[in-house]
Amino acid sequence: MNVVSRPDQALPADPDSGVVVDVLGAGKTYPDGTRALAPVHLAVSSREFVTLLGPSGCGKSTLLKMVAGLLAPSDGEVRLWREVQSAATQAPEAAGRKLAFVFQDATLMPWSRVRGNVRLPLDLAGVPRGDADRRVDDALALVGLQGFDRHYPRQLSGGMQMRASIARALVMEPNLLLLDEPFGALDEITRTRLDADILDLWWRRSLTVMFVTHSIYEAVFLSTRVVVMAARPGRVLREVLIDEPFPRSEAFRVSQKFLSCCKELSGLLAEAAASGGADPLAGAPT
Amino acid sequence: MSARNGRDHVLRVVAPLAIGVAVLLAWHIWVRMFDIPQYIVPSPLLVAQTLVADWDILSASLLITLKVTFLAFFSAVIVGTLVAFLFVQSRLIELSLFPYAVLLQVTPIVAIAPLIIIWVKNPDAALTLCATIVAIFPVISNTTIGLRSVDPGLLNLFRMNRATRAQILFRLRIPSALPYFFGGLRIASGLSLIGAVVAEFVAGTGGAAAGLAYQILIAGFQLNIPRLFAALILITAAGVILFLLMVWLSKLALGNWHESELTDRS
Numbered sequence: 001m002n003v004v005s006r007p008d009q010a011l012p013a014d015p016d017s018g019v020v021v022d023v024l025g026a027g028k029t030y031p032d033g034t035r036a037l038a039p040v041h042l043a044v045s046s047r048e049f050v051t052l053l054g055p056s057g058c059g060k061s062t063l064l065k066m067v068a069g070l071l072a073p074s075d076g077e078v079r080l081w082r083e084v085q086s087a088a089t090q091a092p093e094a095a096g097r098k099l100a101f102v103f104q105d106a107t108l109m110p111w112s113r114v115r116g117n118v119r120l121p122l123d124l125a126g127v128p129r130g131d132a133d134r135r136v137d138d139a140l141a142l143v144g145l146q147g148f149d150r151h152y153p154r155q156l157s158g159g160m161q162m163r164a165s166i167a168r169a170l171v172m173e174p175n176l177l178l179l180d181e182p183f184g185a186l187d188e189i190t191r192t193r194l195d196a197d198i199l200d201l202w203w204r205r206s207l208t209v210m211f212v213t214h215s216i217y218e219a220v221f222l223s224t225r226v227v228v229m230a231a232r233p234g235r236v237l238r239e240v241l242i243d244e245p246f247p248r249s250e251a252f253r254v255s256q257k258f259l260s261c262c263k264e265l266s267g268l269l270a271e272a273a274a275s276g277g278a279d280p281l282a283g284a285p286t
Numbered sequence: 287m288s289a290r291n292g293r294d295h296v297l298r299v300v301a302p303l304a305i306g307v308a309v310l311l312a313w314h315i316w317v318r319m320f321d322i323p324q325y326i327v328p329s330p331l332l333v334a335q336t337l338v339a340d341w342d343i344l345s346a347s348l349l350i351t352l353k354v355t356f357l358a359f360f361s362a363v364i365v366g367t368l369v370a371f372l373f374v375q376s377r378l379i380e381l382s383l384f385p386y387a388v389l390l391q392v393t394p395i396v397a398i399a400p401l402i403i404i405w406v407k408n409p410d411a412a413l414t415l416c417a418t419i420v421a422i423f424p425v426i427s428n429t430t431i432g433l434r435s436v437d438p439g440l441l442n443l444f445r446m447n448r449a450t451r452a453q454i455l456f457r458l459r460i461p462s463a464l465p466y467f468f469g470g471l472r473i474a475s476g477l478s479l480i481g482a483v484v485a486e487f488v489a490g491t492g493g494a495a496a497g498l499a500y501q502i503l504i505a506g507f508q509l510n511i512p513r514l515f516a517a518l519i520l521i522t523a524a525g526v527i528l529f530l531l532m533v534w535l536s537k538l539a540l541g542n543w544h545e546s547e548l549t550d551r552s
Contacts, residue, residue, distance in 0.1 A: 070442055101446055107439035111461045111543045123457075124447045152543050172447075 019043050020176055020208045021067055025076030028062050036062045037234040039075050042227060044210060046175075049202055051211045051223040053265065055273070059234025060212045061104075064180050067210060068101045080176070099176040100169035104184060106161035108153040108168075114140070115149040118168045125172075139167040142201060159190035163197075170201070177202070179211045183218075195221060196250070203247055216269070220261040221253060228265060230272035237272050240265060328512040336512040337519065344501065344513075348520050351482055351497035354410065355524070358417030359478040363471065365418070366425025373426075374433040374459075391423040395481060399488035413489060413497075417481030424473040432466025433459050465544045468536035475528045483521060 027039035037059030044050050052060040065071040066078050069085045078085040081097045100121075108117045118139055122132040140146055143163040153161055162182060169177060179198070183191040199222055202209050213219055219226045220242055228237045242261055244252060252258055310330045316322070317329040324332060337344065369387070373380040399416045406412035436459055444454050486499030498517045505514035 068446065070446065101443075103439045103443070105439060107437065107443055109440060109458075109461065111464070111540075120443075120457075121447045124444070124449045124453055154543065 018046060020046050020048075020081060021210065022079040022082070023063070023067065023076070024079065026063070026066055026073035026078050027075040028059065028066065028071065029074045035233040040236050042236065044208060046208050047206055049199075049209045049211065049222055049224045051213060051219040051226045052229060053213060053216065053219040053226050053269075054229030054234075054237075055214060055231050055269065057231040057234065058229040059231075060229050061180050062234065063229075064178050064210060064212050068099065068178050070101070098172055098174040099178060100172055100174035102165055102169050102177070102179040102182045104181045106153065106158075106165040108161060108164060110153055112152075113149065114145065114151050114153070114156070114164050117153065117164055118149075118171055120168060121172045135171055135173075136167075139171040142170055142205075143167045143197065157190075158186050159194060162186065162194060166198070166201075170205070174207070176208045176210070179209065181212050181214070184214070191215075191218070198222065199246075199248065216262050216265045217253070219265065220258055221248065226265060228268045228272075230269075238268055240268070325509040325511050328515055332512050333515040333519065337516040340513055340516060344498070344516060344520060347496055347498045347501045347517070348524065351479075351486065351499070351521070352524060354413045354417055354482040354485070354497065355479045355528070357410075357414045358421055358481055359475055361414065361418045362421035362425050362474050362478060366422045366470070366474070367429050367467070369422075369426050370429035370433060373430045380430070387423060387426055390419055395420050395484055396488055399485050403485075403489050409489065413482060413485040416485035416488070417478050420481030420484070421474040421478035424470045424477065425467075426470075428466045428470030428473075429463055432463030432470075435466065436462045465540055468532070468539060472529065472532045472536065475532045476525055479521070479525050479528060 021042070021044035023040050023042040025039040025041060026037075028036040030036060040063060042050075042063075052063060054060050062071060066073045067080070067085065069078075080099065108114075109120070112120075115133075115136055118136045119132050122135060127135070136149070137146075140149055143166050145160065145163050145167060148156065148160065148164075153164065156164065166182070182198075183194050186194070195218055198209075198211075201207065211219075211222060223242050226240045226242060228240060229235065230237045240261070244257060244261075313327075314329050314331060317327055328336070369383070373384070395416055398419070402415055403409070403412045406415060440458060440462075441454070444458055449457070482497070483499045486497045487503065490500075490503065498521050501517045502514050505511070505517065
C-alpha cells in the first residue's frame, strides 16, 4: 500500500497538539437509578480518529453527548483542551478550539434551503453575510454539494441530507468533530462512500474525530483507535489500535489485516454479550 | 403520469360541478312540477333573480357581516397567538389558564351572547366579541402545540451554537409552529363567520346592525323566502371564499417546504 506521510507532521507541534478530549471517570446515572454509563477514562489526542463501538445501550452516544456538553455527567468530568466541559457553560470557544456535532439524523430545518441550513451556525454567531456565504460555499464544496445550495432538504436524498449536515458542522471550521452514528439510517453503498469522504476530510483538515457506530466494518475502516463498549451496564471494554497507515484505500477493506481486525473486535463484542456484565439473566452459563 | 394528473385536475372541477348543476335542475323541475308556492320553496331561478334585484340591500348586509367576521378573525388571531406565546413561556401560566380557554370553548355562544349584548353598549363591538370567543380556541391550541413541537435535535443544535432565547424563538420555534398556526387559521376563519352570524341572530331585529342574519330573520317574518335563500347563499359563498383565502395564504407561507402543501409527491 502506498504510504504518504502527512506534510504537517514535520512542523513544530502547536499548543493544542496534545490531549484534546480527556474523559476523567465520567459516567451517567439517571435520577431513577438507571445506569447508562459506568465511569469511563478515555483520552483522545489531537488528530486521532477514535471510534466508539458497541451494541445499543452500551452508552456510546451518552459518552459522546457528555463530550459535546449536551449531557452533564453524574460522576467525574470531561475536559476539552484541558478545560472542564459542562452543559451549563458549553464548549470553551477560542481559536483552534471549536467542536462540532453531527447528529444521527440530518436534523435540517425543513423551511430553510441548504444554504440557510449550512449558514445557521454562522448566523447565530453573528458572522457578516458576505463572509458567511463564502464560508458556506467552501463547506458545500468540501462535502460535494456545490450547486445544491438552493434546494430544500426534502429535495435531497438521505445521503445528501447527511452531507448538508456535515457541511453545517464544518462551516465553523471545528478542530474536534463528534459524529453520533451519522450514517446509521443510510444504505450500505451510500454509507461506504460517506465513510471514505469523512476519512478524507479528517485527513485534509487535520481534525480530531470521535465517531460513534455499531458497525464493526465502519469502525475498522475509519479509526486509528477503536473503543469497544458493552451494555448492561454501559462501559468501556477494551481499546484496539487499528495499525494501518493513512490514507486508506478501498483495498484495505478486502485485506487480510482488515479481516483480522474485524475478527478481533467481533470476538470482543461476543465475549461481552456472553458474559452479560451485571445482568444476572444474560449471564447464565451454557 | 402528467396526463393522468391533468385528468385528475379536470375531474376535481367537473365532477362536483356536474352534481351541483344536477341538483339545481332537479330542484327547479320539482318546484315547477308540483307547483310549490314560492313562500315554501322558491325555484333556483327565482333565488338568482332575487339576488340580483335585492343586491343593494343584501350587499350592504353582507358588508356588515363581513366586517364583524374579519374584525373577529383578526382579534382571534392576534389575541390567540399572544395567549399561545404566553402558554409556552411558562408551564404555570398554561396550567392555570388552559381550563378557562376550554370553558370558553365548550360554552355555547348562543347562551352567553345575550349577556354580552347587554353588557357591551356598542353593538358592533358586542357582535365582534361574540364571534371572537367562538374563533379563538383553535388559534390558541394549534399555535401552542406548534410552538412546542420543535425537533429536539434542532433544539440541541441551536443550544450547542449558543443561540440566544430570541434566536431560538424566531429562527426555530416560530417556523416550526407555522404549519399548526395555519391549520388553526383555517378553522378560525370559518368559525368567525359562524360566530358573527349567530351573534347577529341573538342580537335579533332589535340590533342596530343589519347584517345577513338580520335579513334572514326579517325575510322569515315576512315569508320572503326567496330573499332568505339569497342571503343564505351569500353567507355560504363568503365562507367558501374565506376558506380558499386561508388555503392560499398557507400555501404561500408553507408551499416550499411543508408536507401538507406539497403537490409533487415523488
